[in-house]
Amino acid sequence: MILDGKAPNGPIESTWDRHRFEMKLVNPSNKRKYKILVVGTGLAGASAAASLGELGYNVEAFCYQDSPRRAHSIAAQGGINAAKNYPNDGDSIFRLFYDTIKGGDFRAREADVWRLAQVSNNIIDQCVAQGVPFARDYAGYLDNRSFGGAQVSRTFFARGQTGQQLLLGAYSALSRQIKIGTVRMFPRTEMLDLVVADGEAKAITVRDLVTGEIRVHAGDAVLLCTGGYVNVFYLSTNAMGCSVTALWKAHRKGAFFANPCYTQIHPTCIPQAGEYQSKLTLMSESLRNDGRCWVPKRKEDCRKTPNSIPEEDRDYYLERKYPSFGNLAPRDIASRAAKEQCDDGRGVGPGGRGVYLDLKDSIARLGEQVIRERYGNLFEMYERITDENGYKVPMRIYPAPHYAMGGLWVDYDLMSNLPGLFVLGEANFSVHGANRLGASALMQGLADGYFVIPYTIANYLARTRPGKVSADHAECRKSVEEVKGYTRKLLSVNGNRTVTEFMRELGHLMWNHCGMARSKESLSEAIARIPAIREEFWQNVKVGGTGEEFNQQLENAGRTADFLEFSELLCRDALDRNESCGGHFRVEYQYPDGEAKRDDENYCYVAAWEWKGIDKPPELHKEPLKFENVHLAVRSYK
Amino acid sequence: MQLLSSAIGRKVVMAATGLFMLLFVIVHLLGNSTIFAGPNAINAYAEKLQSLGPFVWAFRLFLLFMLFFHVIYGILLTLENAAANPGKYAVKKMLKATFASETMIWTGLLLLAFIVYHLLQFTVRVTPDVVLGNDAKGRFDVYTMVAGSLKIAPIAMVYVAAMVTLFLHLSHGIQSIFQSAGLSNDKALPQYTVIGKLLAVIFLVGYSAIPVLILAGILAK
Amino acid sequence: MSDHTSEHRTMTLKLIVWRQKGQNEPGRFETYVARNITEHHSFLEMLDVVNEELIREGKDPIAFDHDCREGICGMCSTVVNGVPHGGQERTTVCQLHMRKFKDGDTIYLEPWRARAFPILKDLVVDRGALDKIIQAGGYTSCHTGGVPDANSTPVSKAESDYAMDAAECIGCGACVAACPNGAAMLFTGAKISQFAALPQGQVEAPERVAGMVNAMQECGFGNCTNHYECQAACPKGIHVKFIARMNREFLKALFRAKSGSHTFIGEGQD
Numbered sequence A: 001m002i003l004d005g006k007a008p009n010g011p012i013e014s015t016w017d018r019h020r021f022e023m024k025l026v027n028p029s030n031k032r033k034y035k036i037l038v039v040g041t042g043l044a045g046a047s048a049a050a051s052l053g054e055l056g057y058n059v060e061a062f063c064y065q066d067s068p069r070r071a072h073s074i075a076a077q078g079g080i081n082a083a084k085n086y087p088n089d090g091d092s093i094f095r096l097f098y099d100t101i102k103g104g105d106f107r108a109r110e111a112d113v114w115r116l117a118q119v120s121n122n123i124i125d126q127c128v129a130q131g132v133p134f135a136r137d138y139a140g141y142l143d144n145r146s147f148g149g150a151q152v153s154r155t156f157f158a159r160g161q162t163g164q165q166l167l168l169g170a171y172s173a174l175s176r177q178i179k180i181g182t183v184r185m186f187p188r189t190e191m192l193d194l195v196v197a198d199g200e201a202k203a204i205t206v207r208d209l210v211t212g213e214i215r216v217h218a219g220d221a222v223l224l225c226t227g228g229y230v231n232v233f234y235l236s237t238n239a240m241g242c243s244v245t246a247l248w249k250a251h252r253k254g255a256f257f258a259n260p261c262y263t264q265i266h267p268t269c270i271p272q273a274g275e276y277q278s279k280l281t282l283m284s285e286s287l288r289n290d291g292r293c294w295v296p297k298r299k300e301d302c303r304k305t306p307n308s309i310p311e312e313d314r315d316y317y318l319e320r321k322y323p324s325f326g327n328l329a330p331r332d333i334a335s336r337a338a339k340e341q342c343d344d345g346r347g348v349g350p351g352g353r354g355v356y357l358d359l360k361d362s363i364a365r366l367g368e369q370v371i372r373e374r375y376g377n378l379f380e381m382y383e384r385i386t387d388e389n390g391y392k393v394p395m396r397i398y399p400a401p402h403y404a405m406g407g408l409w410v411d412y413d414l415m416s417n418l419p420g421l422f423v424l425g426e427a428n429f430s431v432h433g434a435n436r437l438g439a440s441a442l443m444q445g446l447a448d449g450y451f452v453i454p455y456t457i458a459n460y461l462a463r464t465r466p467g468k469v470s471a472d473h474a475e476c477r478k479s480v481e482e483v484k485g486y487t488r489k490l491l492s493v494n495g496n497r498t499v500t501e502f503m504r505e506l507g508h509l510m511w512n513h514c515g516m517a518r519s520k521e522s523l524s525e526a527i528a529r530i531p532a533i534r535e536e537f538w539q540n541v542k543v544g545g546t547g548e549e550f551n552q553q554l555e556n557a558g559r560t561a562d563f564l565e566f567s568e569l570l571c572r573d574a575l576d577r578n579e580s581c582g583g584h585f586r587v588e589y590q591y592p593d594g595e596a597k598r599d600d601e602n603y604c605y606v607a608a609w610e611w612k613g614i615d616k617p618p619e620l621h622k623e624p625l626k627f628e629n630v631h632l633a634v635r636s637y638k
Numbered sequence B: 001m002q003l004l005s006s007a008i009g010r011k012v013v014m015a016a017t018g019l020f021m022l023l024f025v026i027v028h029l030l031g032n033s034t035i036f037a038g039p040n041a042i043n044a045y046a047e048k049l050q051s052l053g054p055f056v057w058a059f060r061l062f063l064l065f066m067l068f069f070h071v072i073y074g075i076l077l078t079l080e081n082a083a084a085n086p087g088k089y090a091v092k093k094m095l096k097a098t099f100a101s102e103t104m105i106w107t108g109l110l111l112l113a114f115i116v117y118h119l120l121q122f123t124v125r126v127t128p129d130v131v132l133g134n135d136a137k138g139r140f141d142v143y144t145m146v147a148g149s150l151k152i153a154p155i156a157m158v159y160v161a162a163m164v165t166l167f168l169h170l171s172h173g174i175q176s177i178f179q180s181a182g183l184s185n186d187k188a189l190p191q192y193t194v195i196g197k198l199l200a201v202i203f204l205v206g207y208s209a210i211p212v213l214i215l216a217g218i219l220a221k
Numbered sequence C: 001m002s003d004h005t006s007e008h009r010t011m012t013l014k015l016i017v018w019r020q021k022g023q024n025e026p027g028r029f030e031t032y033v034a035r036n037i038t039e040h041h042s043f044l045e046m047l048d049v050v051n052e053e054l055i056r057e058g059k060d061p062i063a064f065d066h067d068c069r070e071g072i073c074g075m076c077s078t079v080v081n082g083v084p085h086g087g088q089e090r091t092t093v094c095q096l097h098m099r100k101f102k103d104g105d106t107i108y109l110e111p112w113r114a115r116a117f118p119i120l121k122d123l124v125v126d127r128g129a130l131d132k133i134i135q136a137g138g139y140t141s142c143h144t145g146g147v148p149d150a151n152s153t154p155v156s157k158a159e160s161d162y163a164m165d166a167a168e169c170i171g172c173g174a175c176v177a178a179c180p181n182g183a184a185m186l187f188t189g190a191k192i193s194q195f196a197a198l199p200q201g202q203v204e205a206p207e208r209v210a211g212m213v214n215a216m217q218e219c220g221f222g223n224c225t226n227h228y229e230c231q232a233a234c235p236k237g238i239h240v241k242f243i244a245r246m247n248r249e250f251l252k253a254l255f256r257a258k259s260g261s262h263t264f265i266g267e268g269q270d
C-alpha cells in the first residue's frame, strides 16, 4: 500500500496556516462531551493534556511514574531550539526548517518539519509565560547558544536542566487543569492494550501498578505520548521504565510502525563501568564546544595514564577527519568515529570502550573558572559516577543509544492509520527523519502538544459522535480478559532466569548486531536469534509474586516481552533499508572514506510496517517523500 | 484568620511573640544589672518603674498576652508536628538540627515553669524565702529581697539551671525569628545565627552572674 | 582516584531493610547480604544485585522507586543509614556510589517516613501530596497560545538565576523525609520563590501562596521549626532561604488581602 501523509500542498510557507483554516472545529459547548485519553505525560503528553483540558475537552491522562513530573523528558540537559533569531545571526523559520531536513538526512516530511519550525517560536513564548527560568543575559533578555553543531545560536536553555524546566512548565499547566477538573490524572498506571472498535481506537486497557487492578478506560480518541524505545538496547540514556509497550500494543492492534531502525546513538555518554551496570548517563554534548576528542595513536599507549601521553602521540581523530566541523560534527558522525577508533584497538578505559574528551586546552585558554561556570554541573556529575576529576584528567566518553527517530506512523494531523489514535512526541516517527539534531526533540514534543494536536484533533472529533464506545463494549471486555490472561501467563512460567537476564541478553545482541554499524550478516543473525530468546523467555522466565499487588518484576517482564517482539521488527527494517542514512549505518553502503551512502533512488520513503502475527513477517507500506523546498543533496560535514 | 490558622501564620505568631519576650529579656537584664551597682541603684530603678503606674500594668498585660499565645501555639505546633512525623526511623542521623532546635518545646515549658515560680517569688512575693522590707530611703528593698533568696544555694541553682534553659531556647530561637518572619536570606542567615548565639551567651553569663556572685558572697555580703 | 583498568575490589555488605507488603500491612526489618559489590556499583545497582538473587531464590525482591537513575527525575527515595538519599552532598541515592561504603558495613534502608507519604510497599511511598501542593497554585494561569513575545518582559539575570536556583527542585520529597516535623516547606518554598522572583508570577502571587500553604496543611505535612535538615538532605541543595521567602510572600499576601486589594483563597468575603 502506498501511504498518504496528507500533507497539504502548495507553497510551504503557508501550508500550516491554510490547513488550520480548512480543518473542522468542535463547537465549544460540545467539547466536554468528548473524552480524550492521553497516555504519557512527558513534554508531549503533559502539554497536550493541559491544552486540551483548557479547551474544554474531558481528558484522562496516564503515566507509569508516581507523578507526571517525572517523565523522562526531565532528563534533557542541553536545550530547545527555536527560530527566534534573537541574536540577529541570520536565523529564520526557513533556516531551522532547512537544517532539520538536512540534519535528518532527507528522510522526513517537509510540511511537518516546516510546521515545527514555524511554531517553535510560540513554544518559547509559552514557556516563558509559564515561568520557565531560561538563561538570560545581563540586559535581562533571553540568552541563546549554538548547540549540536548548528551554525546559528538558536538554542534556549535553563542551566543544564532544560528538559526539567520545560517539563515542570508543562506539568504545572497540567496541574492547573487537574485542579480545575478538566483533566483526571492516573499516575502509576500502565497502558497494556489498545482497544480498537469498528476500526477506530476508542479505549485503552491499563494496569494500576499499585493494586494490580486491570481495567479499561473508554474515550473518543487516544493519544500516545509514551516516548522512545531505545531501551531495546538495554543500556541506554533512557530511564529504566521507558519501554515500547504502549506503541507495540497499538502496533499489534493495527497501527503501522514507521522507520523503527532509525535510532540515535549519542556520542558523549559516560562509558559502562561493568556488566552489572543498568543505565548509561549522558553528558551534554555542549562539552564538545570546548572539549577535544582523542585517543592514543598507538595501541600500546591505551593503558597509560592520559596525561603521560605526549601531544604528538595523540590522535585528535574528529579534527583529523572533519577539519571544518571538527569536534562539533553531528552526533551520528561523532559516534561512529569514536567506535571506529575503539574497533581499531585504540579505545581507553574498561574494555577499551572509551575515548578521551579533553578540556585541557580550553582550561589553559580560558581558565578553570570559566570552564567551571560553563560546565561545573557536568564535571560534578562525572566525578560522582567515575570518581575522576575532569579538570585534571581528560574525561572518558563513549556513544550510547539515546533517541528513537522511528515510531508509530502518523499523518500530518498526527493521526496514525487507525482513526482516533494520535501519536505525539518521541513516540511518533515524524519530523526527525533518520537523525535528530540536538535540541529538537524537546521542540517537537511541545510543538505537538501545545500547538498541533489542539487543532488537528478537532478535525477527527468533529466527524465522530461522542461516546460511541463505552467500557462495557465487547471489544473492551475482550481486551481486559486478554490482558489478564497475558499477565497470568507471565506469572505462571516460573522458570529459572530473571527478566533482567533476558533483557541484558537481548540488549547485547541488539547493540552488537544492530547498533552503530549494521550489516546484512549481523542483521540476519539477529533476526534468526531473537525468536529463540523470545521462546526461551516464555519457557524459562521467572516472575514472582501475583498480579494483584505492587509487582515490579511483573512490570519489567511485560516490557521485556514487548521488546523481544519489537526488536525483530527493528532489525527487519534495518535489513530492508539497503542504504546508510542518518543514524542508520549499513557497512555495505559507504563511500571509500567511510561516509554514509544514501540511496535516494530507491529508499526515499518512510517505511511503515504492518503487524501480521507473531510468526509472520510484517508487511511493508511505503510513504514516498518529496523534497520540493530543500533539494536532495549529499550531507557533508567535512 | 490566616494568621492564626495557617502553618506559616502561626509561625509568624511564634516569632512575633518570641521577639517581644526577647526584648523584655534584654531590658530585664539591663535592669537587673543595676544590682551590680549596689542596693541604691536597683531600688531606685524599681521605684522608677513602679511610678509608671498604669503603663506597668499595660506592659504586664501585653507580655502576659504574648506569653499566652507563644505557649499555646508552641504546644499546638509541636503536637501537629509530632502527628505529621510518625518518626519511626530505626536509625536517624541529624545533619543540621541541634540539641537546642530539637528541644524547643521542653526548654520552653521549663521556662514557663520558671516564669511562674519567678513571678510568685519576686512579683507576687509569696514564696517562703522572700524577705520583704523597705530600705533606708523608704523604698521597697528589692536588693535585699533578691539577695536574700539567691543566697539560698538550691534557689540559686534553680536560677542558673533556668538560665541554661533560656540559653538553649534562645540560641535557636533568635535566628528563628528572622527566618520565620521571612526576614532572612542566604547571606543573612549565618549572621543571624551568630548574633543569636552571642546574645544567648550574654544572657547566660549576664543573668547567671547574679545568683552565682551572690552565692559566692561577692555580691551582697 | 580509582584506576579503571585494575581489578575491582569487591565488598560484602549487610543490609537491614524495611519490608512491608502493602499500605495497611505491618512492616518489619529483614537482613540481607550483598555480595560481590564493587566500588563502581551505584547504590541502586547494588540493590539490583541483591534483588536478582532474591528473585532466583524465589523470594520477593525489595521494591524501591527509581527511574532515570541520573539524579533528575526525583523518583528514587530511600533513607540510607538515617539520611534520605544517603548523605553525600547534592546526590540522589541513584547517584550514590558504593565507593562511599566499606567492606563489611551494615546499611539500614528505610522508606521516606511522614504522615503525608503513606508506604505502598517496602521502600516505595505515595508522594501524591506533593502534586496536590502544586495543583493548589504552583503555576501561572496562562493559556496555551495568546501570550506575549518571550523577550517582551526582560528579567534581570540575578532574578532569573534566583528563580532557577529554586526551580532546580526535583520533587523527591527528601526534605519531608529529613524534616523532624514531616514538613514540606522546602519543596513548597522553592516553588513559591521561583514565581515570586519572576514578573510572570506576580499577578497570582497572593492566591498562590495562600493556596499552596493551605494544601500543605490539608495534606498532613507538619510545620517548620527551622531545623534546616531539609536543606542538608536535599539532593539539589535547595536553600532554606526559600522558606524564608515563602514566609515573606505569605505575609505580603496577608497584608495585601487585609488592605482589600485581594482576597485570600478560602477566606470568604467577610
Ligand SMILES: Cc1cc2nc3c(=O)[nH]c(=O)nc-3n(C[C@H](O)[C@H](O)[C@H](O)COP(=O)(O)OP(=O)(O)OC[C@H]3O[C@@H](n4cnc5c(N)ncnc54)[C@H](O)[C@@H]3O)c2cc1C
Binding pocket: A039, A040, A041, A042, A043, A044, A045, A062, A063, A064, A065, A068, A071, A072, A073, A074, A075, A076, A077, A078, A079, A080, A081, A162, A163, A189, A190, A191, A192, A225, A226, A227, A228, A237, A238, A239, A242, A243, A245, A246, A282, A402, A403, A424, A425, A426, A427, A438, A439, A440, A441, A442, A443, A445
Ligand atoms: C538524557 C537525555 C537527554 C536529552 N537531551 C535533549 C536535549 O537537550 N534537547 C532535546 O531537544 N532533546 C533531548 N533529549 C530527547 C528528549 O528529551 C525526548 O525525546 C523527549 O523529551 C521525549 O518526550 P516525550 O513526551 O515524547 O516522552 P517522555 O518524556 O519519555 O514521556 C513518556 C511518558 O509516557 C509514559 N508512558 C510510557 N509508556 C507508558 C505506558 N505503557 N503506559 C502509561 N504511560 C506510559 C511515561 O510515564 C511518560 O509520562 C534527551 C533525551 C535524553 C534521554
Ligand code: HEM
Binding pocket: B011, B014, B015, B016, B017, B018, B019, B021, B022, B025, B070, B071, B072, B074, B075, B077, B078, B104, B105, B107, B108, B109, B111, B112, B113, B169, B170, B172, B173, B174, B176, B177, B178, B180, B181, C224, C225, C226
Ligand atoms: C521568656 C520566655 C520565652 C522566650 C523569650 C521565647 C522565645 C522564643 C523564640 C524567639 C522562638 C523562636 C520563634 C520562631 O521560631 O520564629 C521560640 C520558639 C519556641 N518557643 Fe519560646 N520563648 C519563651 C518561652 C517559651 C515558653 C514558656 C514556651 C512553652 C511552651 C516556649 C515554646 C517555644 C517553642 C515550642 C518554640 C518553637 C516553635 C517554633 O519556632 O515554631 N517558649 N521561643
Ligand code: HEM
Binding pocket: B025, B028, B032, B046, B049, B060, B111, B115, B118, B119, B122, B123, B142, B146, B159, B166, B207, B208, B210, B211
Ligand atoms: C538572675 C536572673 C533574674 C533576676 C535576678 C530577676 C529578678 C527579677 C525581679 C527582682 C523582679 C521583680 C521586679 C519588680 O517587681 O520590681 C523580676 C520580675 C520579672 N522577671 Fe525576673 N529576674 C531574673 C531572670 C528572669 C528571666 C530569665 C525571666 C524570663 C524568662 C524573667 C522574667 C521576669 C518577669 C516576667 C517579671 C515580672 C515583670 C513585671 O512585674 O512586670 N526574669 N525579676
Ligand code: SF4
Binding pocket: C168, C169, C170, C171, C172, C173, C174, C175, C176, C186, C187, C190, C230, C233, C234, C235, C236, C237, C238
Ligand atoms: S526541595 Fe530538595 S529534597 Fe525537597 S523535594 Fe525538592 S529536591 Fe527533593
Ligand code: F3S
Binding pocket: C178, C179, C180, C181, C182, C183, C184, C185, C186, C223, C224, C225, C226, C227, C228, C229, C230, C231, C240, C243
Ligand atoms: S527540616 Fe523541617 S523544620 Fe523547617 S527548616 Fe526544614 S522544614
Ligand code: FES
Binding pocket: C065, C066, C067, C068, C069, C070, C071, C072, C073, C074, C075, C076, C092, C093, C094, C095
Ligand atoms: S532515579 Fe531519577 S533521581 Fe534517582
